[in-house]
Amino acid sequence: MREENDHQPLPPQSLPEELLQELRLKANELLLREEWQESVQLYTQFINLCQNHISITFPNPDHLTKLQKSICLALSNRAEAQLRLKDFTQALKDCDQALKIDHTHFKSLVCKGKILLSLNRYSTALDCFKTSLLDPQAIGNLETLNGYLEKCKKLEFQSRTGSFDLSDWVLSGFSGKSPDLAEYIGFVQIKKSELSGRGLFATKNIDAGALVLVNKAIATERGILSNKDSGENAQLVMWKNFVDEVIESTKRCKRIQDLVSVLSIGEQEDKLEVPEISLFRPQVEESEQSTEELDMVKMMSILDVNSLVENSILGKNKDYYGVGLWVLASFINHSCNPNARRLHVGDYILVHASRDVKAGEEITFAYFDVLLPLEKRREMSKTWGFQCQCKRCKIEEQVLCSKQEIQEIEMGLERGLDLGGAIYRLEEGMKRWMVRGKERGYFRASLWASYCDAYSSEKVVKKWGGRLPAVDVVVDSVAEAIGSDERVVKVLIEGLKRNGNVVEMERLMRLGRGIYGKVVKKQALRHLLDGIHG
């Protein structure tokens, strides 16, 4: 952090030119050596010395202009170092101060553009780079500046229209660094939820696969977990680093602090304020109001309740572990019959509808695996610190309480009794208990492991095949109830192939869009689907 008073007081009359020169050279050297913190300190001393001198000695106009030029350059350099330290608030202040002295200052314009880009304020960043192009210094930096201009234009377009395309990256085998993405907020708003506290709701119908939002992480921590024991240890270390990074980010950037402050601590959620969705729009500037600093206890609760483990990451191997905090996505509640899924690409979370969503419906995704029986899901939500209030849990609870037979079937399956027979009993039971439509999908999803084993077993299919529903009927009902899932698609493809049936491409693409979203176009989607069944 910058020390405001770490310069030596000076005799008012003279400006120690030598000391200034020395400070400037040393600060520039530190900047080149990428020793950001140290260079910030020396630029601070330099700027304070110059400003002190101006305020005490009232220099003549020529001398004043010279001093201000030096201050402008030092501010710009300090901003660059602060940008590297992700101290966006201070960096932006320095650029604005430098541009007050010289509104066309090339370095300050470029630096301000880069800061605004990091803050996802694409169109204002674009204005800075455009203005910087008018400076003669732009000629030597045309390639870099044009790169920034193109990036701003692309991201501004993505952010405005929600048109994202990851196909090239998928088809290249995820080679190179992950693609640049913008933040995007689709047709959603935050409202009170029947599940708990606040939730995210669709304001228009959203088709399966369409994007709901794209949100950049406040902080992430990632690594490869090699074996189980050291894996657990490594996870703890990563969690600690992650917590430190969030704390640092909130200290460095007031907007981040403002956003993190609105998150739930998991208690008395119904009393929480419902923020306007506009608060999360990338173009929003920092508020001038001071915010209370988050105390450590509150911060830890916020992170416990809202951090997500990156579970469906395009292009990462299975030992990969990543944890992060995505503020707007944190308003999405869990449901065991979710209608959305998330993908993680670089520092971004992309949430898309995994089945058609009607205007007014709450957007939900799964915090944990929902292809599990009620009891197992209850255990999982307990470890998350809540009792799931979703429709599927309520319906299954009601039916399970009144239908002893389902419990018997479940117990039989646990003990490894005749798989085909148990599924047949459940399917017949559902007809008698008047479990219809989507609700059948709930029960099939709950006993998914058994359905999966049954449809993958030649013996079971041979013995029970004629009396069990067709695999595509089961798959469609599960996908309609809980959205698409790789495991469901795998069973469909393998089941149909075993029976000598072709998998209809249209059905496969529909299921694939539910899994990966429309950010992956046809050819790339096929490529990913090929990967599911090897």
Ligand SMILES: C[S@@+](CC[C@H](N)C(=O)[O-])C[C@H]1O[C@@H](n2cnc3c(N)ncnc32)[C@H](O)[C@@H]1O
């Ligand atoms: C990431 S936050 C979701 C947004 C939160 N409802 C809010 O008002 O900020 C996670 C918390 O929401 C609540 N929650 C999410 N899904 C729920 C569900 N299906 N049933 C009950 N509570 C849920 C739990 O308190 C959980 O700890």
